[in-house]
Amino acid sequence: MSSKNLDTLYRQVIMDHYKNPRNKGVLEDDSLTINMNNPTCGDRIQLTLKLEDGKVADAKFEGEGCSISMSSASMMTQAIKGKNIEEALKLSKVFSDMMLGKEYDEDDLDLGDIEALQGVSQFPARIKCATLAWKAMEKGVSTEKEEQE
Amino acid sequence: MNAREIRQMFPILDQEVNGKPLVYLDSSATSQKPVPVIETLDKYYREYNSNVHRGVHTLGTRATDGYEGAREKVRKFINAKSTEEVIFTRGTTTSINTVAASFGRTNLTEGDEIVISYMEHHSNIIPWQQVAKHTGATLKYLPLQEDGTISLEDVRETVTADTKIVSIMQVSNVLGVMNPIKEIAKIAHENGAIMVVDGAQSAPHMKIDVQDLDCDFLAFSAHKMCGPTGIGVLYGKKKHLEKMEPVEFGGEMIDFVGLYESTWKELPWKFEGGTPIIAGAIGLGAAIDFLEQIGLEEIEAYEHKLAAYAMEKMSAIDGMTIYGPKEASKRAGLVTFNIDDVHPHDVATVLDAEGIAVRAGHHCAQPLMKWLKVSATARASFYLYNTEEDIDKLVSGLVKTKEYFSDVF
Numbered sequence: 001m002s003s004k005n006l007d008t009l010y011r012q013v014i015m016d017h018y019k020n021p022r023n024k025g026v027l028e029d030d031s032l033t034i035n036m037n038n039p040t041c042g043d044r045i046q047l048t049l050k051l052e053d054g055k056v057a058d059a060k061f062e063g064e065g066c067s068i069s070m071s072s073a074s075m076m077t078q079a080i081k082g083k084n085i086e087e088a089l090k091l092s093k094v095f096s097d098m099m100l101g102k103e104y105d106e107d108d109l110d111l112g113d114i115e116a117l118q119g120v121s122q123f124p125a126r127i128k129c130a131t132l133a134w135k136a137m138e139k140g141v142s143t144e145k146e147e148q149e
Numbered sequence: 150m151n152a153r154e155i156r157q158m159f160p161i162l163d164q165e166v167n168g169k170p171l172v173y174l175d176s177s178a179t180s181q182k183p184v185p186v187i188e189t190l191d192k193y194y195r196e197y198n199s200n201v202h203r204g205v206h207t208l209g210t211r212a213t214d215g216y217e218g219a220r221e222k223v224r225k226f227i228n229a230k231s232t233e234e235v236i237f238t239r240g241t242t243t244s245i246n247t248v249a250a251s252f253g254r255t256n257l258t259e260g261d262e263i264v265i266s267y268m269e270h271h272s273n274i275i276p277w278q279q280v281a282k283h284t285g286a287t288l289k290y291l292p293l294q295e296d297g298t299i300s301l302e303d304v305r306e307t308v309t310a311d312t313k314i315v316s317i318m319q320v321s322n323v324l325g326v327m328n329p330i331k332e333i334a335k336i337a338h339e340n341g342a343i344m345v346v347d348g349a350q351s352a353p354h355m356k357i358d359v360q361d362l363d364c365d366f367l368a369f370s371a372h373k374m375c376g377p378t379g380i381g382v383l384y385g386k387k388k389h390l391e392k393m394e395p396v397e398f399g400g401e402m403i404d405f406v407g408l409y410e411s412t413w414k415e416l417p418w419k420f421e422g423g424t425p426i427i428a429g430a431i432g433l434g435a436a437i438d439f440l441e442q443i444g445l446e447e448i449e450a451y452e453h454k455l456a457a458y459a460m461e462k463m464s465a466i467d468g469m470t471i472y473g474p475k476e477a478s479k480r481a482g483l484v485t486f487n488i489d490d491v492h493p494h495d496v497a498t499v500l501d502a503e504g505i506a507v508r509a510g511h512h513c514a515q516p517l518m519k520w521l522k523v524s525a526t527a528r529a530s531f532y533l534y535n536t537e538e539d540i541d542k543l544v545s546g547l548v549k550t551k552e553y554f555s556d557v558f
Contacts, residue, residue, distance in 0.1 A: 040510060041525060042510055042511040044524065065525075066494035066525075068494070123498060125498070126498060
């Protein structure tokens with residue numbers, strides 16, 4: 001089995017997030033809810049965000065999908081918590097570049113577990129799985145931003 | 150039928166994917182194309198590409214003969230009474246949409262009912278949702294039995310005197326069940342309703358006789374039956390088609406065009422606005438010739454054998470859930486499944502690394518996924534070029550998938 005390839009996709013840390021998702025659940029009160037799905041494959045995410053003073057005070061997700069989409073959601077919520085909105089969007093850009101196999105500019109951002117998803121870029125059919133949660137976050141954060149502006 | 154010999158006629162199958170010989174098990178999504186179909190398309194574009202029904206020149210006549218000749222092949226293929234009843238469309242989706250937009254919106258009104266089933270493909274759901282929205286008609290769903298089959302008892306209960314349209318797939322792209330269309334059509338007619346058949350998954354695999362089924366409309370696509378993409382068929386009984394208005398207007402479909410009023414060509418051309426899919430139709434004709442040479446009965450019997458073999462081998466894998474009827478005799482050549490604790494996308498990715506192509510997702514059947522209480526499934530689908538060896542490779546790929554995921558956890 002050409003598991004060498006597969007191992008770049010299914011990294012241990014990804015499987016850990018899949019099996020033990022962080023920030024799973026739904027935030028109550030004044031939180032922002034974003035529902036997004038991947039119509040071609042049935043993956044679905046509900047992201048709830050609590051934005052306070054231009055920061056992501058809290059983030060939780062619910063959903064169903066493959067190991068890549070769910071672990072990515074788990075990592076994303078972990079990464080953006082405590083970040084300000086600009087930083088969260090910057091992270092999203094870095095992630096998107098990473099998925100496209102482009103050079104990405106980490107700056108002084110801490111990518112943490114997210115880097116484990118780098119291997120997805122070699123599996124074009126799975127990129128959409130990985131970006132679902134990030135798209136949901138971008139959508140939520142930018143609606144909020146527009147309202148403030 | 151010799152699948153090994155047939156396989157030689159599909160050049161695409163002779164390649165390696167990710168370093169392994171390709172095992173193509175996604176024919177329900179689209180089938181591969183044999184040499185005679187590829188050569189027919191090549192010949193058309195090299196030798197007689199021309200617009201149809203208008204040119205006086207020789208190439209125009211050849212193209213028209215080819216295009217109309219393909220219509221006659223389709224007529225024979227489904228045993229329609231005349232070529233007036235055979236309309237070329239872009240595919241099953243366009244065919245069903247044509248019936249919905251033309252027949253549905255004109256003939257239905259508030260209080261009328263449309264009956265479909267839980268197993269339908271989105272292309273046999275959404276057009277009817279739209280008809281219901283526009284006309285105020287009610288959309289009703291036939292329930293399914295535990296094993297995913299439709300019971301005639303339920304059909305008798307669901308179809309009423311208010312039902313105007315019953316639209317059901319002949320073979321399910323997920324459950325593999327073969328629905329009793331002839332009997333359902335009879336019940337529809339007894340209640341004054343018309344019977345629409347989604348033949349996307351049946352036309353490639355079994356002999357269809359529209360007169361025997363007594364269906365009012367039948368829709369199918371060429372690309373699932375060894376033909377090119379972008380072409381399909383809408384069969385309709387002449388008595389309906391005659392009264393129906395075209396859905397697309399423009400060149401090719403007109404008789405006389407005035408400043409404010411126009412009249413339409415006779416059947417079937419009034420439904421074929423614009424330059425038709427000439428190469429596609431001729432390619433479909435070649436695909437029909439190819440399938441008929443082998444024999445649809447032969448193909449069906451062979452696929453039953455493959456399905457039975459796959460069911461036996463796959464159900465022996467620990468943690469395997471197979472959807473649809475357990476008896477191979479009730480199934481067409483596909484198996485939809487899930488493996489415990491491994492998401493179907495991940496199954497498909499691991500199999501792909503083994504050169505095995507399967508489909509993962511909701512298979513354009515979200516209501517059915519809801520009924521099955523799953524968000525997605527994996528599906529292996531077979532066609533005349535697949536062999537038991539392909540299934541053996543699938544089975545060992547599935548065993549490896551299980552092992553791989555129990556290792557990484």
